[in-house]
Amino acid sequence: MVIPGFQLNSLKTRIVLLVSGIVVLAFLALATFVKGLMQDQLLVFAGEQQRSTLQLLTSEVNRGLQERLQTLKAVSVNATATPLDSRATVRLFVIQNAFLADVFNGGVMVWNPQSELLTEPEQAADDIAASAVDAQDLAEVLRTGKETIGRVQVLQERQQAAFALLVPLHNVQGEVSGVLGGIVRLDQPNFLSQMTSHTYGRTGNLFLLDARQRLIFATSDTARTFEVLPAPGASPWIDRFVQGFEGTARVVNPHGVEVLVSIQQIPLAHWYASVTLTPQEAFGLIDAIKWPARIVGLAMLLLMLGLIGWLLHRQLAPMTQALTALDGFVRGHQPPQALPVVRPDEVGQLVSGFNRLLQTLAQQQQTLQVSEVFKQSVLNSVTAAIAVLDEQGKIVMVNDAWLALVPDSAIGSNYQQACRTVEASDASTLQLAPKDGIAAVLEGRLPRYYTECASPMPQAPGWRSMSVTPLQGPSQRGAVVSVEDISQRIQMEEQVRELAFYDPLTGLPNRRLALERLSQQLVQSRRDKSRLALMFVDLDHFKPINDELGHEVGDWLLRAAAQRVQGCLRESDTAARLGGDEFVVLLPDVQSAEAALSVAEKIRVALAQEFVTDQGVALQISSSFGVAIYPDHAQVDKDLLRLGDEAMYRAKKRGGNAVELCQGVPEALTADEPAQQPRSHVHLRWKAAFNCGHPEIDQQHQTLFELANALLDAAALRHEHMDSLDTAFLKLLSHVMEHFSLEESVLTAVGYADIATHTKEHQALVARAQALYAAAQADEADTAAHDKLVHFLVNELVATHMLQSDRAFLAAVAKVA
Secondary structure (H helix, E strand, O other): OOOOOOOOOOHHHHHHHHHHHHHHHHHHHHHHHHHHHHHHHHHHHHHHHHHHHHHHHHHHHHHHHHHHHHHHHHHHHHOOOOOOOOHHHHHHHHHHOOOHHHHOOOOEEEEOOOOOEOOOOOOOOOHHHHOOOOHHHHHHHHHHOOOEEOOOEEEOOOOEEEEEEEEEEEOOOOOEEEEEEEEEEOOOOOOOOOOOOOOEOOOEEEEEEEOOOOEEEEEOOHHHOOOEOOOOOOOHHHHHHHOOOOEEEEEEOOOOOEEEEEEEEEHHHOEEEEEEEOHHHHOHHHHHHHHHHHHHHHHHHHHHHHHHHHHHHHHOHHHHHHHHHHHHHHHOOOOOOOOOOOOOOHHHHHHHHHHHHHHHHHHHHHHHHHHHHHHHHHHHOOOOEEEEEOOOOEEEEEOHHHHHHOOOOOOOOEHHHHOOOOOOOOOOHHHOOHHHHHHHHHOOOOOOEEEEEEOOOOOOOOEEEEEEEEEEOOOOEEEEEEEEEOHHHHHHHHHHHHHHHEOOOOOOEOHHHHHHHHHHHHHHHHHHOOEEEEEEEEEEOHHHHHHHHOHHHHHHHHHHHHHHHHHOOOOOOEEEEEEOOEEEEEEEEEOOHHHHHHHHHHHHHHHHOOEEOOOOOEEOOEEEEEEEEEOOOOOOHHHHHHHHHHHHHHHHHOOOOEEEEOOOOOOOOOOOOOOOOOOOOOOOOOOHHHOOOOHHHHHHHHHHHHHHHHHHHHHHOOOOOHHHHHHHHHHHHHHHHHHHHHHHHHHHHHOOOOHHHHHHHHHHHHHHHHHHHHHHHHOOOOHHHHHHHHHHHHHHHHHHHHHHHOHHHHHHHHHHO
């Protein structure tokens, strides 16, 4: 048998290399796993040994502290009958209990209730012992009457240290009459010295620390004696130790050395004990077996590679014949045809399967071509521009209308990113921008998204509507985007708005828009504390001209007069036609009444000049003005309009062609009749917990909250703009009735048992709302009626009904949803 040479593109060579890589990676993974497992187990075993050592250490420390506290308490009980209120009695007391000097190497001290030391210097051993008591600890014993172990005090440039055990002294009445303290000096042999005099292993050490001061006061590492640990926040592990952590952790100590540390708390003294050991010492077993394991693994790897190469060469020989046949088809430019089956083994079965696959693919290719032609024909028959997006927002299919309307978004481009600069509009679902709306539909958070926006393409200006619906199939998920040109509809809406708010003859704002601007500018003037002037203008001698020369001349005269009025005003001023030959002018931010009269006089002079038509007919008219100023004459729009109208009629009665200033003053509230304050309402806030799980009902509930809040805002401005409250009420009630209809249809579909009662409740709520609205409309000045209407709509119709009554069926609706 001739073995072919080494070729990198050979299947056998690649398999050998691949298997070699897999084997090597498997050995490395196994070694890493075993090493990690051994490290974890060694850490566990080392930690258990450390904690066992700590238990012995802490039990000895606790026993030593308990014995000394019990000794002091026993002595303090014997001193109850003898008051220690003088140095002489204290001296005698100390002599009688001289055995305490053997227990406390720093001596014994006594304090009176005023924290004054009564022990003589020779009885207190020295000044170091006297300074070992913290004033805060002494005060705590006097205040609480409980024994305590004081803080460790480091003295004389950190070369000496001591701590005190303090117990209260009581008189015969049980009151605290002083404090008895025993001093333990840490710089001299004491009961802790033997416990911390030995190291732990080769690199480990034992530590005793005062948790309150983060102070190492006893340790087998003498270089760290009286070391203060880093401040809170510098080391999270040290903060946990100080706060009461018990257990084992692998940390880096303040000197930058990684150690395995075990912690045991000593609550009696607010101390904790620790044992440290370097990981290198804990992992010594791993280093000992490392090289023998590597040599054995390398030998096994070489043996496995040899066996794999021999097996591949033996088993793939029939495959080489099939590859030769395929190569012959390609070199001979022959059409795809069935490959010969040499023998019916695994290779023969593979070739047979390949032959069947060729036949199946040919049939599927033909079916797919027919389906693609049919789908494209259907898409092209739709007038709207349609694109199909995949889960990432990329376009996978479009129709001809899409290529014509959106030429910059072809197949393969990301339409979601193309919409990133388009902002949300008032028509957008949930006020989402197109980019976010498409993402919400693709992620399944929205059942449908709709918006209207200006075209982002400067070469094709206009307005577009976008509808996005989810596309869910067994093999594909995404969304269908439908874009239509709504420029003509938007233009028609703009024309309707012009007809609704502007006078078609003069082009000036009509009465409705003028009243709305008056309310807005009154709010602004109150906020800025400025003046707002309102002028009624009536054309004198207009009716005879209109009757004698015809309506065409009259209309021309009205347009010309409107232009002259507009030419005398600032850009911030408003001139509007109320009807007939009557105009109104709003002058915001005027400095004084004289300034408003000056503008009125300017307009009067302009209107008094001769008008000449295109036919050369000369017309002469004059004008009468009535001027009212906020806040000089009135505080609200209705009073301002009334006073301005009255002033204008006074000017006409005087013969016209004059400017009349309002003579009224704002009505002030008297002390006997305080102003009635409207009821205050709290805005509703939507929470995710209110969702029932049905997308349409949840979205309508959220919209009801928003409309209720809009009603509250309109109610706050009711006195300035009554129309806004009416609009907000009608919009809310319309949405409520639409929501009730949807809710009843859903309940009927799920078979809700109490549907009849719930429907009657809906009817009663709507009837009640309509009755309250009629009562409020009957008297617009009745504040109580309006407050009652707003309270019922917000608190009962929206909040109470949705959060209480609707809860009875939410479980059934959510289950179906």
